[in-house]
Amino acid sequence: MRLVVGAPLRLFNTLGRDLQEFTPLEPGRVRAYTCGPTVYAYQHIGNLRAYVFADTLRRVLEWKGYEVVHVLNITDVGHLTSDMDEGEDKLELASQREDRSVWEIAAHYTDVFLRDLEKLRMRPPTLWPQATDHVEEMIAFARVLEEKGYAYELEAGLYFDTAKVPDYGKLALLDLEGLQEGARVAPMPGKRNPTDFALWRASPKDAVRLMEWDSPWGKGAPGWHLECSAMSMKYLGERFDVHTGGVDHIPIHHTNEIAQSEAYLGGPWVPFWLHNEFINLRQAKMSKSKGGTLLLSDLERQGFHPLAYRFFLLGSHYRNQTEFTWRGLEGARVAERRLLERLRERVSGREPLTYEDAAKRLGGPGRRYLERLDEVISTDLNTAQALAVLTQVSRDPEVGAEDLANLAAAFEAVLAVGLLDLVPDDIEPPARELLLAPDDVDQLLSEREEARRRGDFATADEIRDMLERLGVEVRDTPEGTVWKVRPAVAARAAGEDEA
Numbered sequence: 001m002r003l004v005v006g007a008p009l010r011l012f013n014t015l016g017r018d019l020q021e022f023t024p025l026e027p028g029r030v031r032a033y034t035c036g037p038t039v040y041a042y043q044h045i046g047n048l049r050a051y052v053f054a055d056t057l058r059r060v061l062e063w064k065g066y067e068v069v070h071v072l073n074i075t076d077v078g079h080l081t082s083d084m085d086e087g088e089d090k091l092e093l094a095s096q097r098e099d100r101s102v103w104e105i106a107a108h109y110t111d112v113f114l115r116d117l118e119k120l121r122m123r124p125p126t127l128w129p130q131a132t133d134h135v136e137e138m139i140a141f142a143r144v145l146e147e148k149g150y151a152y153e154l155e156a157g158l159y160f161d162t163a164k165v166p167d168y169g170k171l172a173l174l175d176l177e178g179l180q181e182g183a184r185v186a187p188m189p190g191k192r193n194p195t196d197f198a199l200w201r202a203s204p205k206d207a208v209r210l211m212e213w214d215s216p217w218g219k220g221a222p223g224w225h226l227e228c229s230a231m232s233m234k235y236l237g238e239r240f241d242v243h244t245g246g247v248d249h250i251p252i253h254h255t256n257e258i259a260q261s262e263a264y265l266g267g268p269w270v271p272f273w274l275h276n277e278f279i280n281l282r283q284a285k286m287s288k289s290k291g292g293t294l295l296l297s298d299l300e301r302q303g304f305h306p307l308a309y310r311f312f313l314l315g316s317h318y319r320n321q322t323e324f325t326w327r328g329l330e331g332a333r334v335a336e337r338r339l340l341e342r343l344r345e346r347v348s349g350r351e352p353l354t355y356e357d358a359a360k361r362l363g364g365p366g367r368r369y370l371e372r373l374d375e376v377i378s379t380d381l382n383t384a385q386a387l388a389v390l391t392q393v394s395r396d397p398e399v400g401a402e403d404l405a406n407l408a409a410a411f412e413a414v415l416a417v418g419l420l421d422l423v424p425d426d427i428e429p430p431a432r433e434l435l436l437a438p439d440d441v442d443q444l445l446s447e448r449e450e451a452r453r454r455g456d457f458a459t460a461d462e463i464r465d466m467l468e469r470l471g472v473e474v475r476d477t478p479e480g481t482v483w484k485v486r487p488a489v490a491a492r493a494a495g496e497d498e499a
């Protein structure tokens, strides 16, 4: 057993809705599960918050001396267009849309997802199980539920009877009576309760599914919730410490995972449920990619380093809904660049330090800052405050060069924003590289024009600001909008070419 150090870790548990002291079931070792993506489309930058958040949790645990086993699943079957059992399988739909096989779809989007996580410096999870590799386990799980009397069979498949679970909906604090009255969707014939959900979806008699398996309930495919219960228990043991995901999972997906898992075990399952809030992209969608939303690669094309986005994310608490704006991202980049300028040279070649290792090297004001970091990060992972403390550290004349370097190494272990290996120009490249291709400028101008026509001047202004940051000056004239490259930028670019 390893030594766990620092302040007690307190985390906001959705189960109970309060800040609770976290202690793992097994001393010194934490087993954690994160609900991963459904790989039928690109994950936009808002989706990526869930993984940076899970990574922060893991980093903090490891920093404090825990060993962490982290499982993140890849959903490549079973997630329907609605989280309830309505609609079609997202993978099958994407396959028709893109005219590629479901397997190609899953492989492509999984690949991009993994690359994005790497760019954001997420520590690779211990395991990445894929749903389609675990259908056998899911069938075995559903059979146990059926044997215990929790399931019933309909023509549409095998359903979980939520009325058999007295505390069904405890995670979401569901108002079941309101739900029954308010259920608008036409119920599945034979479904006993509106909240009942499919464990197994039988293939329609007259159609062939793109992905289907044999089962005791006929040919079909597993329900979405089943995979997380079956795979988490397989790799982490029947009971493990913490389960994470986005807040959108609370009312249905996680509620149903809990119901079926506690029915399966005959007792409580996972004690800690942590959920991150959304990143709101409403204001910043002008630079759309094909999927109609913002991807990490879109930020990169606008000249932003992926870690500037990580820095932006860590700048607000994971439980706060946060608006993404280009201005906000720019602010994060400027702040990070200043930090890197102050840390430069002192830190190059260092490795991240755990709390324990940093504590051995620090005394006086340096030690006090280390404890301050531990205190804010142990209070529900307050990364925003950790960044604020880091800024203080970097400006404090009483912190000597060696202490500053050790502190940077400790902060980096928790935050992973590139403090030890990036130079300021990595985070904010010289303007020449930011210059957009003329086609991109035209594209942005036409999006701006469209925004103005709609009367959406906030977006129009934001596009103009973005162009300006990128060195393009925009002027509205009676004859229309004209643009030119700002002279200073042109000169700097030319100067660098000569150098």
Ligand SMILES: [Zn+2]
Binding pocket: 034, 035, 036, 228, 253
């Ligand atoms: Zn899940």
